Amino acid sequence: MPSTPAKTPRLTGEALHAGYESRRVLDGVDLAVAEGQLTVLLGPNGSGKSTLLKTLARTLTPSAGRVCLDGQDIHRRNTREVAQRLGILPQGPSAPEGLTVRQLVGMGRFPHRRLWRQDAERDARAIHAAMAYTDVAAFAERSVDALSGGQRQRCWIAMVLAQETDLILLDEPTTFLDLKVQVDLLELLSRLAHEHGRTLLLVLHDLNLAAAYADRLVMMRDGRIVTSGTPRDVFTATHLKGVFDLDARVLEDPETGSPICVPTPRRGARPSARPASPTVDRRCIS
Amino acid sequence: MTHSASLNQTGEGTTDAPRARYLRIATLLGLLLLTSMGLSLALGSFPTSFVEVGHALVTPQDSDIAFIVWELRLPRIVLAVLVGAALAVAGAILQAIVRNPLASPDVIGITSGAALAAVAFLALFGTALSIHWLPASALTGALLAALLVFLLAWQRGISPSRMVLVGIGLSAAMGAVTTLLIVISDDAAAMYAYVWLTGSLYAAQWQDVLGLLPWLLVAVPLCLTRARHMDAMALGDQVAQGLGVHVLHSRLVLMACSVSLAGAAVAFAGGLSFVGLIAPHIAARLVGRGFARLVPTAALIGALIVLYADLLGRVAFLPKDLPAGIFVSGVGAPFFVYLLHRTRYRSG
Numbered sequence: 001m002p003s004t005p006a007k008t009p010r011l012t013g014e015a016l017h018a019g020y021e022s023r024r025v026l027d028g029v030d031l032a033v034a035e036g037q038l039t040v041l042l043g044p045n046g047s048g049k050s051t052l053l054k055t056l057a058r059t060l061t062p063s064a065g066r067v068c069l070d071g072q073d074i075h076r077r078n079t080r081e082v083a084q085r086l087g088i089l090p091q092g093p094s095a096p097e098g099l100t101v102r103q104l105v106g107m108g109r110f111p112h113r114r115l116w117r118q119d120a121e122r123d124a125r126a127i128h129a130a131m132a133y134t135d136v137a138a139f140a141e142r143s144v145d146a147l148s149g150g151q152r153q154r155c156w157i158a159m160v161l162a163q164e165t166d167l168i169l170l171d172e173p174t175t176f177l178d179l180k181v182q183v184d185l186l187e188l189l190s191r192l193a194h195e196h197g198r199t200l201l202l203v204l205h206d207l208n209l210a211a212a213y214a215d216r217l218v219m220m221r222d223g224r225i226v227t228s229g230t231p232r233d234v235f236t237a238t239h240l241k242g243v244f245d246l247d248a249r250v251l252e253d254p255e256t257g258s259p260i261c262v263p264t265p266r267r268g269a270r271p272s273a274r275p276a277s278p279t280v281d282r283r284c285i286s
Numbered sequence: 287m288t289h290s291a292s293l294n295q296t297g298e299g300t301t302d303a304p305r306a307r308y309l310r311i312a313t314l315l316g317l318l319l320l321t322s323m324g325l326s327l328a329l330g331s332f333p334t335s336f337v338e339v340g341h342a343l344v345t346p347q348d349s350d351i352a353f354i355v356w357e358l359r360l361p362r363i364v365l366a367v368l369v370g371a372a373l374a375v376a377g378a379i380l381q382a383i384v385r386n387p388l389a390s391p392d393v394i395g396i397t398s399g400a401a402l403a404a405v406a407f408l409a410l411f412g413t414a415l416s417i418h419w420l421p422a423s424a425l426t427g428a429l430l431a432a433l434l435v436f437l438l439a440w441q442r443g444i445s446p447s448r449m450v451l452v453g454i455g456l457s458a459a460m461g462a463v464t465t466l467l468i469v470i471s472d473d474a475a476a477m478y479a480y481v482w483l484t485g486s487l488y489a490a491q492w493q494d495v496l497g498l499l500p501w502l503l504v505a506v507p508l509c510l511t512r513a514r515h516m517d518a519m520a521l522g523d524q525v526a527q528g529l530g531v532h533v534l535h536s537r538l539v540l541m542a543c544s545v546s547l548a549g550a551a552v553a554f555a556g557g558l559s560f561v562g563l564i565a566p567h568i569a570a571r572l573v574g575r576g577f578a579r580l581v582p583t584a585a586l587i588g589a590l591i592v593l594y595a596d597l598l599g600r601v602a603f604l605p606k607d608l609p610a611g612i613f614v615s616g617v618g619a620p621f622f623v624y625l626l627h628r629t630r631y632r633s634g
Contacts, residue, residue, distance in 0.1 A: 021442075054524075057528065058527070059524055059527060059528075079527065079530050079531070079532050080530035080532075081530075082530065083528065083529055083530025084530070086528075087528060088524070088525075088527075088528035089525075089528070090522070090524035090525060090528070093521060093522055093524075093525050094521075094522065095521060096385075096520045096521070096575065098574065098575060099520075099575060103575070104521075107517065107518055107521060107529060108529070110514060110518050110529040110530055110531065111529055111530035113514070115511060160528075163529065
């Protein structure tokens with residue numbers, strides 16, 4: 001793990017309460033997003049991790065508490081100025097039919113352009129760099145909706161990169177993708193943090209991928225943060241049980257040292273070479 | 287145009303083909319519109335040659351032909367162009383906001399609101415009272431209906447799909463009242479109301495042109511300043527906000543443009559709003575997605591459609607002067623079915 005000097009967090013949430021019309025989701029959350037690191041929000045469905053990300057991204061306005069970006073309340077700041085510092089990629093974005101990759105990536109320049117003031121050269125450089133980094137330049141002129149899921153997601157990440165923000169929030173960027181594609185995307189994102197000094201906050205579903213790639217894990221349950229810290233510190237059997245109600249053993253990857261969880265199958269669910277005994281069968285039926 | 291060409295200048299030597307294509311198409315459509323206006327000016331129930339028309343144009347006070355050209359045909363032609371452009375731009379805005387290709391100014395109650403107000407006006411005052419007040423009442427009806435849809439659909443912000451549902455419901459209700467009013471009013475008023483509902487430019491005057499023009503002069507440039515916002519919102523509200531678009535604000539501005547354009551056009555020409563559905567589609571097929579290119583192209587196409595629909599109504603069934611709305615629908619309906627047939631729905 002690269003040593004990162006502790007810098008003052010630029011994005012913080014203080015005593016956040018937020019939710020939707022009928023349902024309160026966040027129940028007093030404090031979070032400081034660690035600078036230059038990849039932080040992953042983990043938690044079971046309905047734990048509030050996406051809601052927390054949306055609140056930090058100013059998509060949702062908290063009912064109490066506040067989100068601060070560089071010391072100022074994010075909801076009171078000019079949204080375009082925020083967009084010059086903070087990029088977001090929501091869950092499952094969809095591009096209109098026929099929009100080309102280059103056009104999509106170009107949209108990332110929106111906060112830097114004005115009707116009367118445009119820096120075409122800087123825009124072109126940023127777009128070029130973003131497409132090169134995500135490796136989408138090869139199909140720049142094709143339409144986004146014709147690409148595979150993984151390629152498409154790389155295009156969206158390229159759009160956020162073209163925005164040239166230090167902070168990037170991504171809501172489930174790897175969901176519904178093949179494992180190999182998920183790994184590639186996480187490699188790409190962690191290089192952004194470690195080699196380019198960007199600050200990333202992700203919501204992920206896959207526990208082991210989160211443990212393998214996150215610098216910091218934030219575990220949530222019922223709208224609160226249960227624990228947070230490095231995977232080594234917080235990715236423990238006790239926390240997995242407490243947060244996910246998951247019975248699992250946590251092992252250590254002998255190569256990287258990152259923790260891995262292996263769910264403990266309940267009795268009877270385990271695939272077995274021997275046929276289940278008749279007594280168990282009878283108990284199941286009764 | 288508000289779009290810079292920079293999207294395609296990445297130092298890889300790619301040329302900006304879409305932009306060149308747009309300029310070519312817009313120029314062609316512009317020329318086509320001008321020649322069509324000239325053609326329309328020369329055709330009518332009273333036979334006139336191009337030379338006579340040309341002469342009458344430069345010497346306005348000279349003759350009977352000058353009167354026909356300047357007071358009968360030209361205002362009608364200009365009004366047709368403006369009405370077509372206004373409806374097309376209103377439709378383009380609405381389709382982009384709602385993110386549904388089948389949206390038109392009808393779906394948020396504009397047309398039915400205008401129709402109800404116009405028919406109520408006719409039923410109350412008959413055709414006797416100055417017909418000049420009809421556009422004003424229709425416009426009021428359109429704006430009130432749009433406002434009502436907006437208020438009913440408001441729920442901590444505005445959701446386009448909710449707006450469409452409310453609009454369709456309200457339109458149906460207003461349609462019922464309109465029909466009721468037509469049925470119970472006297473024959474002359476009912477006939478007039480019916481022609482108005484179909485959409486007609488009959489007896490258009492310069493006064494009508496001057497009534498409609500300001501709406502276009504304000505709303506079209508205003509919506510063009512929001513073109514990039516619109517392109518960003520096509521990626522979804524969350525992405526747009528992430529990019530720094532004030533989504534609610536932009537949507538309100540654009541809705542106001544769409545409603546006032548459609549409302550004003552319907553007020554002066556009646557129920558021609560089908561143009562607002564098809565013109566943006568034809569434009570999108572020609573010049574692609576960017577909103578800044580779509581709007582002028584759609585405006586030109588809308589103008590052409592209404593111009594030719596009105597020309598057909600004027601000259602094809604002489605001595606009858608038929609409402610342009612018949613021909614707009616005649617062209618529009620098959621196209622609409624074709625769109626339904628080929629549109630692959632995306633869930634949204």
